[in-house]
Amino acid sequence: xxxIHAVSVFCGSSSGNEGIFETSxxxxxxxxxxxxxxxxxxxAKVGLMGAVADGAILSGxxxxxxxxxxxxxxxxxxxxxxxxxxxxxxxxxxxIMYEKSDGAIILPGGFGTMDxxxxxxxxxxxxxxxxxxxxxNIDGYYNDLLKFIDHMVVKNLLRVSNxxxxxVSDNIDDLYSKMAEYEAPTxxxxxxxxxx
Numbered sequence: 206x207x208x209i210h211a212v213s214v215f216c217g218s219s220s221g222n223e224g225i226f227e228t229s230x231x232x233x234x235x236x237x238x239x240x241x242x243x244x245x246x247x248x249a250k251v252g253l254m255g256a257v258a259d260g261a262i263l264s265g266x267x268x269x270x271x272x273x274x275x276x277x278x279x280x281x282x283x284x285x286x287x288x289x290x291x292x293x294x295x296x297x298x299x300x301i302m303y304e305k306s307d308g309a310i311i312l313p314g315g316f317g318t319m320d321x322x323x324x325x326x327x328x329x330x331x332x333x334x335x336x337x338x339x340x341x342n343i344d345g346y347y348n349d350l351l352k353f354i355d356h357m358v359v360k361n362l363l364r365v366s367n368x369x370x371x372x373v374s375d376n377i378d379d380l381y382s383k384m385a386e387y388e389a390p391t392x393x394x395x396x397x398x399x400x401x
Contacts, residue, residue: 206385207337211243211269213302215321216253216312226313227256229343229377233310234260236377238267245306247298248272248290250283253312258283269305271298299324308337308384313346330367335389339372339380347373366390 214237220227234257237244244261247254248270261268268286273295282289292298299321303309311322325338340347351373357363367390374380 207307207387209242209307209337209381209385211245211306212237213245213306213309214254214257214312215247215302215309215314215318216257217314217318218247218249218252218254219315220252220256221313223344225344226253226346229341230256230312231260233257233312233341233377234262234266234268235264236381237261238264240381243267243269243305245269245271245302247302248277248282248286250285251281253314255283257312258286262286271301271305273298295320303328303334303336306336308339308387310380310384311338311340311347313343326367326370329370329389337372337384337387338370339374339384341377341380342373342375345375364390 214233216230230253234244238261244257244266246258249255249272250258258268258270262285269288269290270283270286271290271292272282274291274293277291290301292301303325309325311318328334329338354368358365358368370390372380372383372387374383
């Protein structure tokens with residue numbers, strides 16, 4: 206079992222057009238707080254980022270935000286959290302969030318969320334970390350992306366063991382259980398015809 210004391214949550218600074226996204230983000234924050242898991246997130250008080258932070262705060266949780274200085278005002282930094290870390294770049298934000306957490310959960314989001322998720326997956330694929338990465342697939346938001354990732358496997362551009370690094374569930378408790386039981390792949394990333 207993995208010891209999970211802190212989780213990075215990557216998600217949109219917008220709420221989207223489905224109320225279930227915001228409701229689920231808030232519930233995730235509540236879940237983390239009630240299980241004494243520190244929330245590490247992007248530092249904003251708006252959108253799904255604000256919802257997950259508010260859920261954790263209102264449940265007495267520990268919340269650490271990491272936000273680049275140049276978008277601090279655009280994303281409206283959350284001043285009601287436990288700690289707000291100001292950084293110089295998006296890359297520094299991702300690095301600090303990764304270093305401070307024992308795993309990551311991905312909620313609905315746009316290009317920024319995709320960038321964050323795929324960079325973490327790439328680092329894991331290269332053996333730079335063994336932390337679990339999970340998608341909370343709210344209302345099937347990630348269904349089409351998951352189909353495309355399976356297509357990568359079919360076309361032999363992604364190893365099955367690396368596909369299995371991405372844990373998926375539409376249920377918070379189930380996703381957390383998968384993350385707690387996660388074992389990182391031990392095979393090298395590169396695929397040869399002999400390894401297929």
